[in-house]
Amino acid sequence: MDTASPERVTPVVLLRDGRWPDLPGVCCWRNAFRAAFTAAGASVTETSWQPPPKPQPKRPAPPQQPKMPWLAPSIRQPLVKVYRRSRRMMQQRRPAAAPVPPPPAAPPAPKLLPGLEGAALVVAESPRAAAAALAGGTPGRLIWSLALPAERIVQGAESGYADELDAVAGKIGGFITDSELARESVERATVSARPRVVVLPPLAADRTCPSCADAADDELPAGVAPEAEELAVWRRLLRPGAPSVHDEMPYSFAAARLRGTDAAWAPANRLGWDQEAKTIAVPGLPETFPTEWTAAEQDRGAGTVLAATLPQGPAHPERTLRTVISGYDLKFIRELAHRLDARTDLDVTLDDWPKVSIKTPRTQQLADDSDVIIAEWARPSAAWFAERKKPNQFLVVRLHRFELDAPYPALIDIDKVDAVVHVSPPIGRRIRNELNWPAEKLVYIPNFLDVEWVDRPKLPEARFNIGFVGMEWSNKRFDLALDLLAEVRRQDRRFTMFVRSLPPWQNEYVWPKAEEREYVGWCQERIDRDPLLRGAVVFDAPGRDMGRWYRKVGNILSMSDIESFHLGCAEGMASGAVPVIRPWPGARDIYDNRWIPNSIAEAAESVLANADPQVWAERSAAAHQEMLTKVNPTGVIDAWAALLHGDVAKARGYFADYSTR
Structure with a gap:
């Protein structure tokens, strides 16, 4: 692809959040930002955003004094009634002319925030600062926001910070966050869009901050922004002499994102099983995607953000x-x-x-x-x-x-x-x-198919999890998926099926059909009554965070009567899930024959073989590579670009090897 030259110095602006005090941790992030984006070929400047002052509450108006206070109430009140009645009669006899409305004023043009002029990339330190840049007229695709959730965000739970993330998610280029744990929270928060999220650790063990290298770990002032507090916590954990991952310390979401969930944690101050002990152990959890808090990871993240933001296509197009x-x-x-x-x-x-x-x-x-x-x-x-x-x-x-x-x-x-x-x-x-x-x-x-978005390390034991995406219509054949699961669990009870779909009763086109309701009812009865299925089918709420969801899926099913392509299966394969594809018409033209068994028994045998970690790993890599080749996302974009410029033959050539199958 002919792309705009990345070798030019790219103007990047860090939009500071004026609510953050310039304390140790905050200065570390800002210095690291300058260093990482400079290393990626950018020229970095900074400017600050201040939230507008809160409106002062209006003072209540003083109580009105009665007119003619020198008169006694028994005399004053009848006079007031007569006066008001005469006013009403005069208004009825002489109606007032309708006021001429003023011409509507043209809406003021958005005014760029000072310091953002000419920026090819604006990184805001908070979603609110990003929203301010957006309101000021900076194109949304040029804006990225730092996203540092102070707590694990739960999908559907009330959270002011989650609302701030969701408010800008579909309007800006993406989010920068500190770790995979934080990335998953950001994706759970953004229910209105599917944003890009890049992991860039804000601090690095091997990148010294010149502003606070020798500063003591002072107590933070009261009321400091939660994000600034997290940055201070991470600075303390990265300093020489800080507890290692083998040393116990109290668990917190912020600490786990730096140390990893498998670190040693101090016992929690909660009663034990016997109601006597005043502490209870907090076990470490398996960590499959640790983030390296290094300068190299910061530089890599900065390069990823720049590459995602810089325009693609000809450097000097003849026309747009x-x-x-x-x-x-x-x-x-x-x-x-x-x-x-x-x-x-x-x-x-x-x-x-x-x-x-x-x-x-x-x-x-x-x-x-x-x-x-x-x-x-x-x-x-x-x-x-x-x-x-x-x-x-x-x-x-x-x-x-x-x-x-x-x-x-x-x-x-x-x-x-x-x-x-x-x-x-x-x-x-x-x-x-x-x-x-x-x-x-x-x-x-x-x-x-955004292969990079779903290509994430699997969670532990994911090979025992079977994924099924989209069960709204009966022609997706959820009943066959239950048949397969029952056959697998007859031999190995470690397997579980995870279903992600809009419930059929929430689809306005499905639920009015009696035959569809009957079908759903039968499937639910099977799950409730069959000992092989009871407790083995998990329904996850639908959402846009499919990249996160696929991390726990080691096998992906395509059981439909008919499909054109089946994007859910392709996404699962791109994530490294091993497919089991029913031979619906055309399936063998799209997917490798090794994934298409001839019977339920063959399908069950294939799934059971994935209990062997080496077998599953080989198949997982093969499925991922097949998607990279057959639905190459760069080739898809280039083919569409050629077609939109009128070159049908060139567009057809990108996937000609597969179009005649």
């Missing part, structure tokens, strides 16, 4: 194509849209229709102003755009599988469509054979 992605339900293209929008030669806008046949108030204007239109799904939105497409516009329709069994494609004037993207080779064959659409317009580009 205005592109709109429109349709109902954009969940499968949203992440791809963000990556395409980060390119220098594309300006991408999402237009999410509220219903299949109902456009948004801005659809028409976006269609008029765009050079390129992507109709996500071959549904009424695609037909609408085809009818209105201008000769100088390029129209792309992306077809999944659902549309082939619906009446919508027949509504689309295919002569007005410049290219049709399909997400799997079997779907391409069906398009040619069933719709008779021109083969020269078909382009195979897999779904965008």
